[in-house]
Amino acid sequence: MVRSFEYVVPGSLDEALETMKEHAPHLKPLAGGTDLLVELKNNLNGPQVVMDLSGLPELRGVEETSAGLRIGAMVTHTEIEKDPLIAEHVPAMMAAAATIGGVQTRNMGTIGGNLVTAVPSLDSGPVLLALDAQVTVAAAGGKRQLPLTEFFVGPRQTALAPDELLVDILIPTVMLGRRASFRKFGLRKGQALALVNAAASVAVEGGRIAEARIALGAVSPTVIRAMSAERVVTGKQINDADALREAAEVAVTEAQPIDDFRASAAYRRELIAVGTFRVLEEALAQTTAA
Numbered sequence: 001m002v003r004s005f006e007y008v009v010p011g012s013l014d015e016a017l018e019t020m021k022e023h024a025p026h027l028k029p030l031a032g033g034t035d036l037l038v039e040l041k042n043n044l045n046g047p048q049v050v051m052d053l054s055g056l057p058e059l060r061g062v063e064e065t066s067a068g069l070r071i072g073a074m075v076t077h078t079e080i081e082k083d084p085l086i087a088e089h090v091p092a093m094m095a096a097a098a099t100i101g102g103v104q105t106r107n108m109g110t111i112g113g114n115l116v117t118a119v120p121s122l123d124s125g126p127v128l129l130a131l132d133a134q135v136t137v138a139a140a141g142g143k144r145q146l147p148l149t150e151f152f153v154g155p156r157q158t159a160l161a162p163d164e165l166l167v168d169i170l171i172p173t174v175m176l177g178r179r180a181s182f183r184k185f186g187l188r189k190g191q192a193l194a195l196v197n198a199a200a201s202v203a204v205e206g207g208r209i210a211e212a213r214i215a216l217g218a219v220s221p222t223v224i225r226a227m228s229a230e231r232v233v234t235g236k237q238i239n240d241a242d243a244l245r246e247a248a249e250v251a252v253t254e255a256q257p258i259d260d261f262r263a264s265a266a267y268r269r270e271l272i273a274v275g276t277f278r279v280l281e282e283a284l285a286q287t288t289a290a
């Protein structure tokens with residue numbers, strides 16, 4: 001069966017937002033297409049308009065601003081792996097990007113598409129959550145910024161209105177250079193969706209953990225912060241392995257992993273504990289970052 005749609009390629013963000021205003025909710029933005037093309041193939045009631053975002057310079061690039069590190073929604077996972085500013089300020093993002101699909105998927109797939117698809121196992125999510133990332137979204141009426149925690153609403157559901165585009169992601173200045181780590185557990189090392197993924201960031205002062213963030217993916221309807229586990233380690237000495245073990249146990253109680261064809265909930269609980277311990281341990285072992 002042939003499913004036809006109009007294909008438009010706006011040349012500026014303003015033009016794109018006007019097009020969305022005119023056609024929402026019957027329009028789908030197209031970034032790298034690694035998720036959307038699968039959806040178009042499988043969905044009989046697909047969009048009437050597909051809007052290619054590749055001509056929008058406003059959605060590209062990584063730059064340092066007075067507010068922090070700005071990452072355009074159209075930045076690909078391969079670009080994240082190779083970007084010098086990301087390497088300098090948020091290397092855990094490179095580690096996460098490197099685990100996404102294969103080379104071809106990373107060459108095409110964008111960070112914006114990953115966040116908007118919003119599957120619970122998305123690999124960009126945990127590090128960004130652990131770094132207090134904000135997102136900028138725009139409609140013809142104007143822009144708004146919101147914390148990434150509020151952007152994820154449910155499995156494959158975000159706070160984007162049908163006429164809104166995700167423009168960029170901001171890592172606040174205070175988080176740049178912060179010790180951070182990412183781990184992904186799959187059924188094999190490459191080309192596997194996460195059974196569980198985890199990230200942590202820590203600020204260290206006088207040999208103690210002054211601030212901690214722990215984020216977990218694939219264990220709840222959205223990526224989550226394990227805030228009770230964060231409280232367990234806050235104020236503890238950086239070499240207090242018992243505190244890390246306790247945080248790992250507490251993190252398990254904050255998640256709601258499910259049984260599915262990839263893994264049992266019980267196995268996922270084991271992975272949450274192991275992952276939480278390791279990302280904290282690895283973040284704390286870093287010496288060069290803030």
Ligand SMILES: Cc1cc2nc3c(=O)[nH]c(=O)nc-3n(C[C@H](O)[C@H](O)[C@H](O)COP(=O)(O)OP(=O)(O)OC[C@H]3O[C@@H](n4cnc5c(N)ncnc54)[C@H](O)[C@@H]3O)c2cc1C
Nearest residue numbers: 029031032033034035036100101109110113114116123166
């Ligand atoms: C073989 C394969 C392996 C994969 N492995 C992984 C993996 O290991 N980990 C992982 O996390 N993901 C994985 N994915 C999923 C996918 O590659 C990523 O989610 C990717 O980042 C999606 O980005 P995209 O640019 O291709 O998005 P697209 O497919 O272009 O778009 C995805 C959705 O987001 C919307 N959208 C895109 N950009 C915007 C924007 N700026 N504003 C508003 N809406 C927007 C689109 O309309 C669509 O609904 C895999 C996919 C494939 C095909």
